[in-house]
Amino acid sequence: GTCGVLGLIIGFLALRTSGIYFIMITLAFAQMLFFLFVSLEQFGGDDGMSIDRAEFMPIDLWDPLRLYYLIWTSLTLVSILLMFVVGSRFGVVLRAIKDNESRVEAMGLAPLQFKITGYLISAMICGLAGALFASWQEYVSPDIMHWTRSGELMIIIILGGLGTLAGPLIGAVAFLLLEETLPELLHAIAPNYAENWMIIFGPILIAIVLFARGGLMGLLQRFNRGKR
Template identity: 50%
Template sequence: MEKSLKRPALLAALLIALIALPTVADAAGFAALTSLATRVLIYGIAAASLNFVLGYGGMVSFGHAAFFGIGGYTVGILYQHYSLGEPLFGFIPGTNQMLITLPVAVVLSGIMAAIIGALSLRTGGVQFIMITLAFAQMLFFLFVSLKTYGGDDGLIIRRANELPWLNMRDKHTVYYVCLAIAVLFFAVLWRLVNSRFGNVIVGLRQSEKRMAAIGLPAYRYKLVAFIISGMGCGLAGALMANFLRFASPDMMHWTKSGELMIMVILGGVGTLFGPLIGAAVFIVLESVLASWTENWQLGLGLILLFVVLYTQGGVQALGARLVGRSA
């Protein structure tokens, strides 16, 4: 009884803290905290999407940055055609309305995930890791070579997408939009994980043979999970392009896939909010270490090594174990 109340209470407290964050940050004189929190929310969405296939489904995808980048470039390319006033391929008009760009980004990354997933899921193990990486690299090089859309330098989006009745130039508004989307996203993910579908995905990780013996088509379930996960990453990428007002090939570089994986493992693989915690830990670590020393990657590498080698289940599990020990 006590335990079942603890979690909702914790979540409510977290939500209130997140809603109050910009006001508190401004009052305390840490205005930069709001931007930091926006990035955490966006990467949290991306990492949680990756975690859905990686943690729940056991599919180690090393190419999820591809979907992140596609989301970002959808926003960027639509904006470019909107600002230049010339339609894409001659008949698709550009736009700067978020109510259009976000769904388009989600659908496009879903389609790309369907293609990549359909091909990649025919393999498994190391080959799966490498083929997802290969597809992401292909897209990376494709966008590097597209001079029309900035090539190497990326695409500058002069103004964030508009939402009706909101002033999207205000950093706080952008934060609240991201927060609202993140809350919605995690609610959907929670429903999904606890649904029959989610259980099948976990079952597939534990034993594909067993699931096949029950009569479930493993390949199709995995593919749908992969598509959903890709769509989530696309959503995060579209938000990131709006937040940074920039889309670049770096969004789909393989190190970005690595970073998303780090967030997942830092927070705890196969937990609902672990990736969000992981994203927070990663981003805060990155900015704190970077403010201390130019050589922050050294610290990050050491911490990563420690977490992988000595903690089973990331920061969340570590916290739970420490609490368990002191109690």
């Protein structure tokens, strides 16, 4: 609920712009919230705070396995929900706004209302993901509100493929696999450079984005078409 309200407020202000200005305003709000929670000592300030796992209806989240299944169930249900959203009239209008907002407005529709609704849906999904992540970690910190976290999510989406449902999932898996395996691989090959793995990680991501048009999802689609 709180994430929905924040998403509504931020979306109402940010979505009046577009392109780089929209990105900058969104990141600015994230940074404002970061500094706000850093200053709140009752929530642990810069160090964050430990939290207890709660109960979700009849599910006891103290059991890591049950929490694991709850996370997968939530992912599945959200994915199904988004499939319906994409296929609905609302989803068609959003895609039309992306292609030509002026034409949608000329048809008598209000693009801003549709964009704010989409922003609200994404904010509520992010709120659910954040709650599950905090329950899994049993810890919350202002660091997860830092603008670099938002930057990581943007990279994941672009890496997987914009405008697709499966793209962000593929991008997230690829991003985390690279993040986990690259340091270990460098440690085995060149131990002296293992701590500087980000220097290699960055160019790999840039190369995928530049040369894999449509991200990894686009690459997979072209590969499947080539096999036919």
